[in-house]
Amino acid sequence: MIRISMTCLRRLAIVSIGVAAIQAGAVAQQAADPDAAYVAKFLEKYKEVTPQPDIATYAAVKRYDELYMGDELRKTIETQSNNDQSALAWGLCYRMRSLNTMYRATHDPKYLRANLDAARAVVAMRDDKRGKKLWTGEVAKAWGCDLYATERGRAVFTVHTGMIAHVILDCLVLTRDCREVREELGAEFGQMLSAVEEAIAFHDSEWRDGPEKGEGHYISLNQEPPCDNKPQPGNRQSAMGCALWSAWKLTHNPLYRDRAKALARYMQRRFTPSPDGAYYWSYWLPELPVTEPAPKESISGEDSSHGSLTLLFPMVLAEDRVVFKKKTMKGFANTVLKGLGRREDGIFFGDVTGNPSSSPDYVASPAFWLPLSRYDQEVRKRVETFYLKYVATPPPCDLADLVLYCAK
Numbered sequence: 001m002i003r004i005s006m007t008c009l010r011r012l013a014i015v016s017i018g019v020a021a022i023q024a025g026a027v028a029q030q031a032a033d034p035d036a037a038y039v040a041k042f043l044e045k046y047k048e049v050t051p052q053p054d055i056a057t058y059a060a061v062k063r064y065d066e067l068y069m070g071d072e073l074r075k076t077i078e079t080q081s082n083n084d085q086s087a088l089a090w091g092l093c094y095r096m097r098s099l100n101t102m103y104r105a106t107h108d109p110k111y112l113r114a115n116l117d118a119a120r121a122v123v124a125m126r127d128d129k130r131g132k133k134l135w136t137g138e139v140a141k142a143w144g145c146d147l148y149a150t151e152r153g154r155a156v157f158t159v160h161t162g163m164i165a166h167v168i169l170d171c172l173v174l175t176r177d178c179r180e181v182r183e184e185l186g187a188e189f190g191q192m193l194s195a196v197e198e199a200i201a202f203h204d205s206e207w208r209d210g211p212e213k214g215e216g217h218y219i220s221l222n223q224e225p226p227c228d229n230k231p232q233p234g235n236r237q238s239a240m241g242c243a244l245w246s247a248w249k250l251t252h253n254p255l256y257r258d259r260a261k262a263l264a265r266y267m268q269r270r271f272t273p274s275p276d277g278a279y280y281w282s283y284w285l286p287e288l289p290v291t292e293p294a295p296k297e298s299i300s301g302e303d304s305s306h307g308s309l310t311l312l313f314p315m316v317l318a319e320d321r322v323v324f325k326k327k328t329m330k331g332f333a334n335t336v337l338k339g340l341g342r343r344e345d346g347i348f349f350g351d352v353t354g355n356p357s358s359s360p361d362y363v364a365s366p367a368f369w370l371p372l373s374r375y376d377q378e379v380r381k382r383v384e385t386f387y388l389k390y391v392a393t394p395p396p397c398d399l400a401d402l403v404l405y406c407a408k
Contacts, residue, residue: 035343038356042347045360046390055384058394059402061106068098068396073114081121083143088125089160092118096167098400103174105404112181115171116192122164123195127156136222141198148224155223158203158232159309162239165196169246176250193250200243206232207259212269212289216262234270234285235306237263238313245316264323267313272299278334280353281310296339301353304340305364311335315371326375333376336369336383346385367394367401380405 033039057063073095080092099115102108127134127144134144135153142156143164149155172193175181182189206218208231218237220227231237241263248256269289271279274296283302302310311332318324339354340363348366350358366383373380384406387394394402 035347035356038349038358038360039347042360042363046363048389049392052388055388055402055406058388059399059407061102061403061407064098064102064396064399064403067393067399068095069110069114073118077118077121081118082125082130083145083160083164086145086147086160088122088143089145089157089163092122093163093167094395094397096122096171098396100167100170100174101397101400101404103178105400105407107178109178109181112171112175112178113184115167116175116181116185119168119171119192122168123192126195126199134222140202141195142202143199149222151225152222156202157223157236158206158218158220159236159239161199161203162236162241162243165200165243166239166246168192168196169243169250173246173249196243197247197251200240200247203240209262211287212266214262215266215269216259217266218263231285231287233283233306234267234281234302234310235283237267237285238310241267241313242316245313245320245322260317261323264313264317267310268323268328273331274338276334276338277331278338279328279331280335280339281307296353299353301339301351301355301358303351303358303362304349304366305362307340307352308365308368311369319371329372329375333372333379336372336379337376341366341369341379341382341386344382344385346382346389348382348386365395365398367398367405370401370405373405 076092076095080087080095083089096115096118099111099118103111103115122143123129125143127140127142131139132144132154133139134155135149140156142161144154144156145160146154148157172189175185175189185192203218206221207216208219209216218232218240219229220232221229241260244256244260244263247253248260267285270285271281272290273293274280275293276296278296280294280296280299281302282300283306301307314324314329314332318326318329335352339352340349342349342354348360348363349355350360350362366386370380370383373383384402387398387402391398
């Protein structure tokens, strides 16, 4: 028989009471702040910057140039201009997007020239230029990838084509309106445009009109097997929508305009309005249009990283006042203010509804939501707070957006 002294029993009782008190304290803290557990995880990932810089120093053109132009950019182009492992779509494309943004912020043609260098390298790495076959045996006039459709093999993904095409076409739109760079480019302008149009045309077989009148969308074909013949997720539709709209601006081909508008209507009708004045959505948009408002708690929100790409197309069209009008865009600003950026202390959430059970790993780049500051300046303040408090050195695309929207 094991004998336990009264002293030991008293000590065990004290320990048990202490543990219970700690647990009770944690429960009380969670009740007082339902975000407490999320905030703790966020602060593990994002360490607070001290001393905190001012925005003028942080988001300076000179800083962007020192960090991301010259040799650093050349190395990035050399290592990320093929899409075999998706480095082009998820790497160099964002760098190219940042160069377009820096031109918008400064009107300095050096950013266009740098981006055209990148575009030349990208066009040269198209699958047909390299003799790369897809799993179907086809050699595509586009950029294949060996990841994602692993059961099959190399495939061309709609989202990749959209992202690549958009940054090149957007650069050509800016170049067209910059006389000195346009003259330097000469006949290469049309050649580059044709190369990108061929890549967009590769996905014509995926286009479907409907399902409702005036709508259109892309389905998945020959990509990940579980996705075959299903409407693609919102972020993938958005990437191609941006490419279509930029192609329309350059060519005035009504096919691009009509598809972009049809796709915009398809997406607009599938964002869910919430009683809090915001719109929310899931990674997979609903099959049919949303007809009734719903509270955000009823929606499994898309992660904030993909969500910013889903909303890129509406933000691009809103600049031209097409389909997505001011009232709708104010609702998307509320997606930030009531959802993923609902706190005022710089902490962002990992899904668009601001769910505290989301992961801070998906916070990614809140600067991508900055175009919504046109509709509510509070968006800018919250994004700015995130970077100044928690990101010592922002990635190039983030920094360029901060230069455009936040620099004084």
